[in-house]
Amino acid sequence: MKKFKFTLLAFMAAMMAISFTACSDDDPTPTPDPGINEGDYHFDLFVTVGKHGGMSSKNTTIVTSTSTLTADRGVITVEGVGSELGDYSMESISKGKYYYQIPGSADRFVKYQIKNNKIDVIAERPFKTNTYKVRAYTHAWIDDNTLVIISTNGDKDKVLYTKLKADDLTILDEGEVTIPAPTDWKKLTSSGILTYRKSDNKLYYFYYWKEKAGQTVASEQEPNFHAAIINPSTMKVEKDIISPVEGEMAGSAYGELMQDCVAYDEAGNLYLACFHEEASGLEKGMLLRIKAGETEFDTSYNGYSNADGKLMTVQYLGNNKALVYARNDNAPISDKAAAAGIKKPTVIDAFSHYYAIIDLTTGTKTRLSYNGKEIAYSGGRFSQRSVIFNDKAYIGVDTEEDANAIIYIYDIKTGTVEKGAEVEGKFYFDMIRVVEND
Template sequence: MKKLSFLHSLMAVLMITAAFTACSEDDDNDTSGSSKGAHYDLTITVGKHGGMAKTETHVTLSVASLSDPDTTITFDGKGVEIADYTIESIYDDEFMYQVPSSMDRFSKLQLKNNELTVVQEQRFDKNTYTPRNYTHAWLDKNTLLIMSTTEDHTKVIWTKLNVKDMSIINEGTVDGIKVAEGYNVLSTSGLLTYRKSDKKLFYFYNNKGLTSGSNKSTNEPFFRIAVINPETMAVEQEIINSEAAQMQGSAYGELLQDFIFFDKDDNLYLTAFSTKSKKNYGQLLRIKNGEYDFEKGYNAFPDTKGKILTIQYLGGNKALVYSGDNAVGTGIQDVAYYYSIVDLNTKQATRLQYNGEDIAYSAGSFSQRSVYNAKENKAYFGVSNDTENRIYIYDVATGNVSLGSKLATGVYFDQIRFFEK
């Protein structure tokens, strides 16, 4: 995985400019999709898997297709460095939204012709947010709700944005959420989602006890669910769940990885985990439509070997899950993570195979290497290890797995995002 000549040349290019367009087309690398309809944005790091690491260099490249197994996607002299912004973003069909490194505004961005364009920005007014540490929900196509805790993590703040012009519609504090007795802080951001069928917000969070003079904290035994009216931002119910200890990704919302989805019946699914013998094991929980607490005894992935890292709903009561294996490793650089298809009805997980053999373990726990293209009814997912840097394709209708494009050696593959416009 190490090619020093490649890495040195890439770093030299990145030091010259933070956003540029490739001057010529490589026969093996069609990037025209960045300006014509649907395209995939691939993000890699230099040196090691990056995830949330602020010190790693992230480079993103747009490509029209990931389907050709004979194509090798190269990044040398192509793509854009994500410098003043972060790879942790909110997405719609066309744009990215985030709090950038400047920590003073909301930004609406677009990667087009392999240049990162600032479409519009809105400076903070009353509430302020930190890059990477907030959560969100879409109330409708144009209304984006941002939530996080205050700097001292004792209160939950919110801001509603009109993404057409990035204007602040309203903002305030969720008065119904306070630190519980016996604890002194809340989850950094928590997790937020919106159920359309009854127009309710679900905010998942923990109370934490900080050790004096230390950053170490102890979570309460089970995390909480706040059911919120999105019009008034008033808490209508607070529930202490009894199914899992913690929800996945509570420090950085759902900005880097996907943890929540709804099925066609508007049942809500959430990835969480509990600890056994000092090891974390993932759970896939469900809140049924019309209910507010998790369904008792329901765990769609009871035989997981470690944490659930990402999840995509594929329709037909199936989900694509990327999860860890504690017996192999738990670090971000460990080759210890694998893909499964979970049947939400039977609560069974089947590890994905290619040509009758299990697809190899991958490195990169803080990654989002899978997307679902609904028009094709196919999921694209990436495997990155010492011998392979490749996209695989899962055909939802047939259950078949085929090879997709390869990525050049010498880079560390961390993210795929799909844009339809």
């Protein structure tokens, strides 16, 4: 059976900045907004060899680039092209032309570019006092040239931060984020989720305590998670709040290095993908909100009602709509999948995941469809599979029925869906990102 996982990481709105033609204040006819020129961007495709990659995998990863994902691109392959990532991980931070990450050697910060099918290192900076592990950190951009990295220490009982100047990776500041001490809990989740809310100039760090380090079940975790509200200038915690429901954040172990867990609407409302493990074992998805101008969770709100399983990602589309990637914890297991060793819909490669568009006011959920038919379940829990770019959502699916991965293109303004390019199924396609051209 094809074990194929396709991840799309959302390209941050800041890196899709629109250029405007300057005009004087008294100019009665300013130059119209020309919009985004799609020719200024390309897609980097990440595939692994022999087995799916991502989230601690050490399999060979190859990256290739393409200027389009429309149907006329045909079937994309990496044979004869692409570059191996080597010591670098596919889980990384991207902005503009560049990638930022901590490599497998876990000794430095690296900024690099994938150009002409080669890795071109732009800057490197050895760790100073604080040290970090590959994949186990979270991040936020305070501005276009200031990147904050946060993770727990080796003993999992402190929260560390490093503030970097993005152009040359100069370490501007580092230290510890002093969060309230626990009472009955001793260890922290690996990375948590960090986001910067521009409307109030605050960092929001979502985290929780556990009985022990490593993977735990709900009974071994603090029932409710926290949000530390941090002044980005001083990195001091100004307020620590607790979630109004029991559960944890999506992506708590890996930050947003592969999956988007936080979204903002036009008003500045903050949305966070979460889930709660019920007594039945169902990991019930939730979408919580902190309203613009407020620093407490909206206790009356759950934007993902009638959940049938775990909520992995959320991306804002506009007009009070969001695209989510979720799981049906009771999805059927086909005979073919069972014969290949997939016994439960909650395992990573089970074909139990789907895309849906939700109304953030009512919580109404509509499965993504093409030609009047719901798109089949996809495999791959650790998958983004979607990027919002220039009023379109590019959404990759890996179904049991299709030999190749298929990319569907959702027009945000009209709601129409067209079939786009495919990716050859003999490769394990894990991720795609949108990158500025050089």
